[in-house]
Every structure is written in C-alpha cells, then in structure tokens.
Amino acid sequence: MKKVILITGASAGMGKEMAKELLKDGYVVYGAARRLEKMDDIKKLGVKVLAMDVTDQDAMVAGIDTIIKAEGHIDVLINNAGFGSYGAIEDVSMTDARYQLEVNVIGAARLTQLVLPHMRKQRNGRIINISSIGGKVSMPLGGWYHASKFALEALSDALRNEVKRFGIDVVVIEPGGVKSDWSEIASNHMAKASGDSAYSDFAAQFDMVRKKAEVNNAEPIVIVNLVRKAIATKIPKTRYHGGYMAGLVLFLRKMLPDRAMDNMLMSQLK
Numbered sequence: 001m002k003k004v005i006l007i008t009g010a011s012a013g014m015g016k017e018m019a020k021e022l023l024k025d026g027y028v029v030y031g032a033a034r035r036l037e038k039m040d041d042i043k044k045l046g047v048k049v050l051a052m053d054v055t056d057q058d059a060m061v062a063g064i065d066t067i068i069k070a071e072g073h074i075d076v077l078i079n080n081a082g083f084g085s086y087g088a089i090e091d092v093s094m095t096d097a098r099y100q101l102e103v104n105v106i107g108a109a110r111l112t113q114l115v116l117p118h119m120r121k122q123r124n125g126r127i128i129n130i131s132s133i134g135g136k137v138s139m140p141l142g143g144w145y146h147a148s149k150f151a152l153e154a155l156s157d158a159l160r161n162e163v164k165r166f167g168i169d170v171v172v173i174e175p176g177g178v179k180s181d182w183s184e185i186a187s188n189h190m191a192k193a194s195g196d197s198a199y200s201d202f203a204a205q206f207d208m209v210r211k212k213a214e215v216n217n218a219e220p221i222v223i224v225n226l227v228r229k230a231i232a233t234k235i236p237k238t239r240y241h242g243g244y245m246a247g248l249v250l251f252l253r254k255m256l257p258d259r260a261m262d263n264m265l266m267s268q269l270k
Contacts, residue, residue, distance in 0.1 A: 003231070004028045004071045006063075008054055008111065009081030010047070011038035013180035014130070017220040018078060018227055019047045025228065030067055033081070054081045054107025055099070064114045073122055076231055077115045079108035080130045082148070084186030087193025088203070089143040096193070097144045104148035109155060116163065123167040128230050129156050130223075133176050133246050137253045139265060141190055141199070141206050160238060171230040172239045176246030177217035183210055205269050218243040 005022055009015035010031030019031040019042050031039055032052035039049040048070075052063045067074050082104040085096055112127055119125025134142065135149030153172060160170035187207050194203040226240040241250055253261060 001073075002026060002028045003075040004030070004067065004073055005076040005078065005231070006030045006032060006050075006067060006074060006111075006115070007078045007080055008032045008052065008107075009130075010042065010049070011035055013182065014175070014178060014220045014223050015078075015080040016042060017224050018080065020045060021221070021224045021228070022231070023047055027076075027231075028071060030063075032063055054111065055102045057110065060107070060111055060114060064111070064118075068118060074115050074118050075122075075124065076126045076128065077111060078128045078130065078227065079111060079152075081107060082130065084142070084145045084182055084189070086142050086145060086186040086190035086206075088141055088197065088199040091193040091197045091199065092144055093193075096189070100144045101148050101151070104145075105151045105155070108152060112159065116168070119168050120163075120166045125163075125166075125168040126231060126236070127156075127159065127163075127168065127170045128227060129170070129172050131156070131172050131174050133174050133241065133243075133249050135172075135174060137249055137261070137265075140269070141194065141203060142186070145186065157238075169236055170238070171236050173223060173226055173230065174239060174241040174246060174250070175223050175243040176241065176249065177214060177244030178220055178223055179214075179217045180220065183214055202269070209269055213244075216244045 005027050007015055007018050010019045011033035019029050023029045023046055029047045030050055031042055031047045032050040033039055034053045036049055036051050043049045050063045052059045085100045129152055131152050132149045134146050135153040138146040156170050156172045190203050222242045226242050230236045
C-alpha cells in the first residue's frame with residue numbers, strides 16, 4: 001500500500017519541490033495551498049491538489065475528509081505552510097503578529113489534530129514540521145517570526161512524547177538559508193513596518209546583509225532530501241537540519257552563552 005502524504009504550502013518553494021520529488025518516489029501526494037492555479041504544474045504531474053488556507057478551519061476539515069474518503073488513510077503530514085513577516089517588535093501591529101502565529105503555529109497544530117485520530121487508528125503515522133534554524137536562534141527584527149518557529153519546536157517536542165505510544169513519529173526539519181521568495185517577502189514586511197520608524201537605519205542595514213548572504217543559499221532539494229530521510233527511515237531522528245549556515249548557527253547556539261551569541265549576531269549587522 002502506497003503511503004499517502006499531505007504537504008501544505010505546496011504552491012511554491014520547498015513545498016512544491018517536496019510534492020514533485022515525493023511523487024517521483026512513488027508516494028500518493030496531496031498538495032495543499034490557498035490558490036489552486038499556482039499548483040497547475042504539479043497537478044499535471046500527478047499531485048492531487050487541495051484548496052486549503054491553514055487559517056480556515058472549514059477548509060482544513062474538508063481537506064482531510066477528502067483524503068480519507070479517497071484513500072482510506074493518511075500516513076504523513078508535512079506542515080510546510082508558513083511565511084516570514086519581519087519588523088521591529090515595537091512596530092509590528094498586533095493584527096500582523098497574530099496572523100504570523102495563526103499561519104505558522106495554529107494552522108499546523110489544527111491540521112495535526114485533524115490527522116491524529118486517523119493515524120492513531122492505523123497505529124502508524126508521521127508528522128513532519130518544517131521549522132527553521134530561526135526556531136532556535138532569534139535575530140533582531142524577526143521577533144514574531146522567531147516566536148512562531150520557537151513555538152512550533154516546543155509543540156513538536158510535546159507532541160512527540162504524547163503520540164509515540166500510538167506508533168506515530170514527530171520530526172522537525174530546520175532549514176538554514178534556502179533559495180526561495182521567503183526572505184524577500186519578510187523584507188517587504190519589514191520595510192512596511194519599520195522602514196520609517198526609529199528602527200529604519202537598522203532595518204536598512206539588515207536588508208543589505210540579507211541580500212549579500214542569500215546568494216549562498218542552498219537549493220530546495222537539500223531540504224527535500226531531509227524530508228525523504230524523515231519519511232523513509234524506520235526510526236527517524238527527532239530533528240534534521242540543512243541549508244546555508246544551518247549547522248554552524250545551531251552549533252554556536254548550543255555552545256555560546258546568550259551575551260556572546262548576541263555579540264556574534266549583532267556583529268553581522270554592522
């Protein structure tokens with residue numbers, strides 16, 4: 001029986017690459033995103049597409065019901081949908097802050113709730129949460145994004161120990177720099193929030209450093225291959241990381257005290 005996989009955020013970037021590559025591997029792949037037309041290309045390849053906004057309760061329920069009715073089971077949920085919204089904490093509106101958390105944390109948690117009864121019944125399943133090295137290290141001007149990823153990491157740790165007895169694994173993927181539209185979107189939000197504020201000079205410097213660094217970003221296949229391992233391995237690791245600077249940043253976070261880490265991060269913004 002082929003494993004059935006649901007990938008959120010499948011209309012672009014890593015999510016779309018995951019859908020293409022996992023389909024090649026022989027899985028039954030469902031790709032979910034808000035805009036179906038953005039997934040026409042992967043639909044033609046054989047990915048089964050679903051219109052799903054992870055802030056819309058009814059859309060999520062309908063999506064899982066569709067999969068269960070068609071396939072009878074769901075084996076892997078990849079919570080990939082998410083976005084980055086940057087800006088100084090003082091500047092970002094509470095509306096924007098809540099939306100960041102709603103997409104990156106609450107949506108993933110609700111979808112997880114919806115698939116778990118089916119996985120428990122099967123006594124088998126895998127939840128793969130796409131976090132970030134930004135779920136371990138917090139940069140200035142990214143407070144709400146980092147808050148969402150720190151929260152996703154914490155939820156994953158709690159969930160892992162709750163569902164282990166049902167034969168369900170929980171895996172966190174922590175990408176570093178990966179080629180996508182993510183950083184541009186985050187930067188545009190930062191310019192809107194802090195471009196004319198007391199933090200405007202800081203935001204401008206941050207954006208300059210970002211543009212210089214992103215030329216080194218890894219191709220999405222690097223993260224896709226980590227997801228492949230997380231699915232295929234009998235006993236997966238609790239975390240996998242990859243992409244530009246991922247290993248080094250996570251190592252430094254583990255080894256350095258807070259003040260030293262602060263100094264190291266701020267030295268990159270001068």
